[in-house]
Amino acid sequence: MSIEGWEKLLDQFRTPLFDAVKYHVKRNAVPLQIPGHKHGNGLVEYKEFVGENVLRMDLNQTRGIDIIWDPTSVITEAEKLLAETFQASAAYFLINGTTSGVQTMIMSTCKPGDQIILPRNVHKSIFNALILSGAKPVYVLPEISSELGIVLSITESNLRIVVEKNPTAKAVLAINPSYYGVTSNLKSIVEAAHHNGMPVLVDEAHGTHMHFHDHFPVSAMEAGADISAVSLHKTGGSMTQSSALLIGNSGIDPLYIKQVLNLAYTTSPSYILLCSLDVARKQLATRGRQILDQLLELLKWSREEINKIGGYFAPDKVFFEESGNFSFDETKLLINVRKIGLTGYEVEEMLARDYNILIELADMYNILAITGLGERKEYLEALINALTDIARHTDRSEIKKIDAIQFNPEIVMQPREAFYSPKRSVPLEQCAGEISGEMIMVYPPGIPLVSMGEVITHEIIEYVKQLKLEKCTLQGTSDPCVNFVMVLDR
Incomplete structure (x- = not known):
């Protein structure tokens, strides 16, 4: 590694915002300002459970810790480190989840009445963004897996058809990956959209980690997307509600995007959440690949063990690549349960009620366990043992197969x-x-x-x-x- 590369890596060990907040806590200044609980003295029961440091970190804008909507010091440095980590031209901390990032992406590129091309299987936050922006949706129907009974993703060929029919659309929005972990060929989608002069916005809520290991599908910034919103709290290690907005290198003005973001940004941000983003970025930049190496090995073993039980099917990346123009994020432990004679809803309920195991979601045929940077083998062993026990006590008559329904309702009003x-x-x-x-x-x-x-x-x-x-x-x-x-x- 060159000297310049080593110095760049050393920068990523810094946590400028977290360090500033820790200094402020140790300083123990007299708190004649908001918040009113005053280091937890006005919230004793809560302080006794969560600890005093958490409440001392619960700060309002004060000397030395910067201002989130107009940063000039430690937050600026922390956001530059975040941008560098993701190979973006700029990055902004979000402490209202990825929802605020998605809304900012759409409002930055679409004015009232503008068309935006997007998959039909988008999250509710995107529909809410259409209400806020006044943009008109033009949908691309995603493919469906009849074997698993889930929506997959859109294809480049279907996107091109919609783009050609709607040449005045102002942007294309893609999902990378879906909640189930399925991804399109994002690079081809970006190329198709850019060929028609349309910026690409990416809802990457479930894909923060994919940038840090080459076994995963390509990330939005690597694919050349213009803007992406990433939920570091979902798969990047930060605390719930903390996310980031990433600006690509295509020339979109990050200052304008910041103006749009500030329309809905709180003036009382949580420094507890902001610091978790700073530390999570450091961990991803300096140890991300190592942690993900270990996680992928653990998941390979888990899938093999689940598929040995009988009645269950835990697909891997190869399954989706062989099924079409798709890839798969293997940190999503998707388990098809149809042949066990139970619905996914029933299995989810049994896991919670009888085995004290909470999974992310269930549908008619599947359950989904989301794994992460803090995964432990004992967690997955508990799941495997529970699934084995459920299979042992279940009549394995395959449940009636109901074709997956792809709804594409007629739009009568925007x-x-x-x-x-x-x-x-x-x-x-x-x-x-x-x-x-x-x-x-x-x-x-x-x-x-x-x-x-x-x-x-x-x-x-x-x-x-x-x-x-x-x-x-x-x-x-x-x-x-x-x-x-x-x-x-x-």
């Missing part, structure tokens, strides 16, 4: 207009043909079956009723039981 339109409540069974005034979605993963301004069909109603019978978590409606749905008052 999301923003529908959001502000008068609405009325209608029983679910009577909603066929009505225009939805709210989202209906399974959470997780948070992908709407129908969104605002879209026509509710009989097929959607029957699918929702089936999901209710399976006791899965449905959200987005004013009625938490989804017996009634708000529709546009026409």
Whole structure:
């Protein structure tokens, strides 16, 4: 390694913001400022559980720790280190989750009435961003795996068709990877969009770690994307709600993006969350590959053990690459349970109730365990042992296969207009043909079956009723039981 390269690496061992906050805590200054709990003295029960340092780190903007919406010192340095880590031209800390990053990406590139091309299986935060920005969605339908019963991702060929039909669209949004871990050929998608003068925005909420090991699908910055939003708290090691916005090297003005970001940025950020981003970046930059090497070996063993049980199928990266133009993030431990004679919902409930194991999500045929930088073999051993026990006590009659449904409802009204339109409540069974005034979605993963301004069909109603019978978590409606749905008052 060159001297310059070694000096660059040494920089990544720095945590400028965390160091400044630690100094402030040790300084023990008289706190005649916000927050009012005063080092936890006004929140004793909470302090006794979480510890005094956490509450001393709970600071408002003060001398020496910089200001998040207009940084000039330690936050600036920390964000430059973050940008360098991801090979981005600029990076911004987010402490309102990746949602704020997604909204900023869309609002930075689309004005009211502009078209944006995106997959139909996007997260609810993107639908919310359409309401805020006034952008018009043009959907690309993703492929479906009939074997696993899950939505995969979009293909370059399908994207090109949509781009050619909508040449005035202002941007293309891609998901890298999906909640299930599936990715498109992102580099080809970026090239296709750029060829037509469209910037590429990437929802990389579940892919922070992919930049740090060449076994994973290509990351957004490596693929040449213009902007990406990454949830460091999901797979990068930081605390929940902490994320980052990355700006590529294509010439998009990072200062304008910062202006848009500041429209909704809090003026009272959590320095506890910000410091976790600083330390997580250091760990990824200096030890990321080593940690991920160990995790991938552990997951290879886990998949082999699960597939030995019988009745379960835990696919790896090769399965998705052989199935089409897709790849797979192997930190997502996807397990198809259909041949065990149970639904994914039933297996999830049994794991929680009988084995004290909490997994990320379930659907009709699968469960999904998300692994991470802090994974332990004993966690995965507990899962393998539980799945073995469930299989031993289950009648292995394969459950009836129900074809995966790809909903692409007719858009009658744009999301923003529908959001502000008068609405009325209608029983679910009577909603066929009505225009939805709210989202209906399974959470997780948070992908709407129908969104605002879209026509509710009989097929959607029957699918929702089936999901209710399976006791899965449905959200987005004013009625938490989804017996009634708000529709546009026409």
